[in-house]
Amino acid sequence: MTDTTKKQPTILETIYAQRAKDVEAAKSTAGTTPDDIAALLAMHLAPPLIPLVSRLKRNPSSNSASPSPSLMAEIKRASPSKGPIAMSTNAAAQALTYALSGASVISVLTEPTWFKGSLLDMRLARQAVDALPDRPAILRKEFILDEYQIAEARLHGADTVLLIVAMLPPERLTALYAYSLSLGMEPLVEVNNAREMELALALGAKVIGVNNRNLHDFQVDMGTTSRLVDMVKERDVILCALSGISSPKDVQVYKEQGVRAVLIGEALMRATDTSAFIRNLLQWPEPEPEKKQRTWVMVSGMKDAKQAKLLAEAGADLISLTFDSNSESNITLEEAAALSKEIRAQRSPSLSPATTPPLSPSPWLTAQKRNLQLTGVRPLLVGTFRSPTLPDILRTIAVAQLDLVQVDESVPDGWIPHIPVPVIRRFKIGNTAEVSRPGLHSFALVDLGVNGGNAVDLKKAAEVIQAGEAAKWPVPIILSGGLTTQNIREAFEVVAPWAVETSVEKGLAGDAHDFLAAVKGARQ
Numbered sequence: 001m002t003d004t005t006k007k008q009p010t011i012l013e014t015i016y017a018q019r020a021k022d023v024e025a026a027k028s029t030a031g032t033t034p035d036d037i038a039a040l041l042a043m044h045l046a047p048p049l050i051p052l053v054s055r056l057k058r059n060p061s062s063n064s065a066s067p068s069p070s071l072m073a074e075i076k077r078a079s080p081s082k083g084p085i086a087m088s089t090n091a092a093a094q095a096l097t098y099a100l101s102g103a104s105v106i107s108v109l110t111e112p113t114w115f116k117g118s119l120l121d122m123r124l125a126r127q128a129v130d131a132l133p134d135r136p137a138i139l140r141k142e143f144i145l146d147e148y149q150i151a152e153a154r155l156h157g158a159d160t161v162l163l164i165v166a167m168l169p170p171e172r173l174t175a176l177y178a179y180s181l182s183l184g185m186e187p188l189v190e191v192n193n194a195r196e197m198e199l200a201l202a203l204g205a206k207v208i209g210v211n212n213r214n215l216h217d218f219q220v221d222m223g224t225t226s227r228l229v230d231m232v233k234e235r236d237v238i239l240c241a242l243s244g245i246s247s248p249k250d251v252q253v254y255k256e257q258g259v260r261a262v263l264i265g266e267a268l269m270r271a272t273d274t275s276a277f278i279r280n281l282l283q284w285p286e287p288e289p290e291k292k293q294r295t296w297v298m299v300s301g302m303k304d305a306k307q308a309k310l311l312a313e314a315g316a317d318l319i320s321l322t323f324d325s326n327s328e329s330n331i332t333l334e335e336a337a338a339l340s341k342e343i344r345a346q347r348s349p350s351l352s353p354a355t356t357p358p359l360s361p362s363p364w365l366t367a368q369k370r371n372l373q374l375t376g377v378r379p380l381l382v383g384t385f386r387s388p389t390l391p392d393i394l395r396t397i398a399v400a401q402l403d404l405v406q407v408d409e410s411v412p413d414g415w416i417p418h419i420p421v422p423v424i425r426r427f428k429i430g431n432t433a434e435v436s437r438p439g440l441h442s443f444a445l446v447d448l449g450v451n452g453g454n455a456v457d458l459k460k461a462a463e464v465i466q467a468g469e470a471a472k473w474p475v476p477i478i479l480s481g482g483l484t485t486q487n488i489r490e491a492f493e494v495v496a497p498w499a500v501e502t503s504v505e506k507g508l509a510g511d512a513h514d515f516l517a518a519v520k521g522a523r524q
Ligand SMILES: O=C(O)c1ccccc1N[C@@H]1O[C@H](COP(=O)(O)O)[C@@H](O)[C@H]1O
Pocket: 011, 074, 076, 079, 080, 081, 082, 141, 211, 213, 215, 218, 242, 243, 244, 245, 263, 264, 265, 266, 267
């Protein structure tokens, strides 16, 4: 017979009990004991952090006169109240979509039983956004009851963790809050009523989320946040509304009340066009369309400073020197240093204040291209290397004062972070799988592998661009190999590269000048 006098545990109590068991199991598993996690943190194996508070203050509307709240976008496959929501979600792809749509925080549920999440999801979400210029913070959305889960979160790439006041005795809450801070992570402290808000404020929490969903009975009351707004007025606290938000009206009400961020799960997971849905929900401005930039030109094999100056005047943006003893264009270190000095003396950077466009979310190569264009200094000096050693590259950069270097496939990826200037990686047309890898080379040169005059396969190069960076941004490439005054117009039409390359073959400056003139004529 069932004992009807015994109170049924709420879902929060049930989840707590299960997570307490899960934590004990993880702690007693060889390789993931608390000592192991501490040793891994001491080895600095946790990736670098970004601060939650300042990241939450930035969103695509934050420069406007009336900024809308920031977005904490949640990856939520399922939930105890709704069951399955979006079971086939790929956490990394979803995270990248959120990031490129302007989210300030990506909230990743790591609870496996009711939410179908995992630490692997969180780690992949972090990896997917890691190379973005202003990546969102990663929140471990979890039922945290033990320091162990916070250390685990940090190790797997979280920038912040959730602490649920309703779930923790006050002294546990205080200890966990302090521990999270000790690892550099300002937590999101979740409350559901005035008493919990007082506890959160007493803690000194800087980011407080009011959950509109009562975690004991699942009831969602959108007024819960509104009723607590006054408690944080005039305080240095970012107030966030959590749960049940699905329409622009919901967000507008909170915005008017001074809520600075909203956490949204289900509505985002069900959206068909996530970016458009987010923009409409938050009333963020449309991203400014990329201004059509003129196609850049790189002239390679330069050995003569006067010639370089003339070509720069004729429109060359990048002047490349070849460091390859097997090439006729090879330049010695002494010659390179002299040429560099002359070019630097001649180039006159604009000293007027930089017109910096607002930071808009964009993937890695697109951002690198934009940043280079913003420098305003022309021509930039490139050192092109064939089978170099790392010390060769470093010394040449220092002596010849190179702005960029270009390397071929012989250079291991592991060297690139050690090269102190942006790297152009040369890819042969049949071998372009890694062109849009983020976070390593800053620019990709796609070599059609043909010498001037022969037929070039422009369609293949077009496919590389159209394969897309983060799916929908055209991959900015430098197109090289076989471009001539005759085919440059077609190359622009078929491929639309960011830049094109030609070379000063055997000192025939005329060719490069003709090429530059043809480029000018062909630019749309
Ligand atoms: O959604 C639930 O059933 C749930 C149950 C227990 C704890 C938390 C739960 N969900 C939380 O809901 C928000 C996101 O809400 P929404 O999907 O936008 O309505 C988030 O805080 C979840 O962790």
